[in-house]
Amino acid sequence: MVGRKTNWVLTFLLILGALLILFPLYLTITIAFKTPQEMAHSLLALPQNWTLNNFISAIEMTHFFRAFQNSAIITVSVVILTLLTNSLVAYAIARNLHKRFYKLLYYYFVSAMFVPFPIIMLPIVKQTSQWGMDNLVGLIFLYIVYGLAFNVFVYVAYIKSIPYELEEAAIIDGASTWGVFWKVIFPLLSPMNATVGILTCLWAWNDFMLPLIILSDRELATLPLVQYIFQSQFSTNYNLAFASYLMALTPMIVVYIFAQKWIISGVTKGAIK
Template identity: 50%
Template sequence: MATTTAPVKPGAKRPWWRSEAKESYKVNWSATIIMLVASLTILIPLYFTVVMALKTPEQTGIGTGLELPSPMRLQNFVDAWVTVGFGDALLSTAFITVISVAGALVSGSMVAYAIVRNWQHRLFKITYVYILAGLFIPFTVVILPLVKQTAVLGLDNPLGVAIVHIVGGISFNSLLFIAFIRSIPIELEESARMDGATTWQVFWRIIFPLLAPMNATVGIFAFLASWNDFLLPQLLIADPTLQTLPVVQSLFQGEFNTNYNLAFSSYLMALAPTLIVYIIAQRWVLSGVMRGSVKA
């Protein structure tokens, strides 16, 4: 039997349980359940990492991964820092990451702007296809020539790793920037040129500030790619004292045993900067992806 509610008299205050927002609100339970299940794929490994980082060596046996540490051992973080020279590795990783992110933003945006605003020329269309072709070249095909080339040029160091990250990311980053720049009205540039602005001034004073949402998106991709990279630093950096965090963290894994508590303490410390960067830039990420997918 259908139920009815008494109408609200004109001028009368609507009760809180009959507010318009509550009457129009409807929970999508299927989407909510999917989101909760998907979140467990992140929360469970994160919980496992935190718990293992706080355990003593005696508590890290088989089948004890989900048990709470008793007692908690904060000394693991100090031991992990000293064991692998975490400070030096952190500086090396930060150097590579900062150079890679800055280079990715500058190179990707400049290449994309040149292609979009000169699309009527055949040379730039060919350049666009040539750059995108880099997405289909397997990295394993070029890794050995890269190792040889960086050694010959004296780039077998963190700077060389950063340069390889910048060059290797131009294809993907340019693709993102191109979609975004196409949504920027060209009338903004035309008015600036009428006031005497050069192409360089138009790009840095008008276009680049408008790229803030996409800069955040590309910056996070470049940050994660360089911060978590294991293969390139291991192959390119010749000096062991200049190695990055992912490489030195492999020292916790021996031939016959693994120091789990120190390893997970190190992983947790290396995870902290990525969380901080994402929290700072996350509000621009979604807007950059959404706007870059729409062509004006």
């Protein structure tokens, strides 16, 4: 059996890419646990005394748990409602694309991806303020609506690949339109649900601009917004800043690690079908 040749160029690029990702993460972790004196002495060295004082101070200064709760409420609500509503819209469009109205509706939704956010930013601020939507509920609603364009695009493409005969068989067995979607189509959307769910989760958790222009009450601030508000306090103490960044980053790392298996499982099931 002839052995495979090692592609040294590809190997080097992969190692270089891994270092570019791991090195900033290494600095973030070590600086978060160091004292200012240790960081001034050596930036790359490991902390001499691993302490949680930076994290405790960062939690107090940023009201971390309150901001964490706000971000968690927004992210969980947006992910669940996005999967339920956007998939329904995409299903209705995908199965009726032969009709002129639904085809125009599809292009109307997709065209929203090409509208720059700064163009609609000021009207959104004015409308949300007038309608009393400058709160978490209004923010959740906007995330669901703004994600509709991309999500409909990917959902429709995937639903079109699902054989219509499966739905016909369910209808013959007595299933209603709602029953066909929830019992047949929605389980088959596992790969897309996983993809849309993770992208929506990362977007809602890490987004800074929309909470900045929508939320007027500091009590409702999300983690990215809180870190921005208190940035002046961190400007002379990078240890507190990096401790705060690490705490805000950790939940998304955990979510992504656990969600990977759902993506792989969904893609595998889709390939088997």
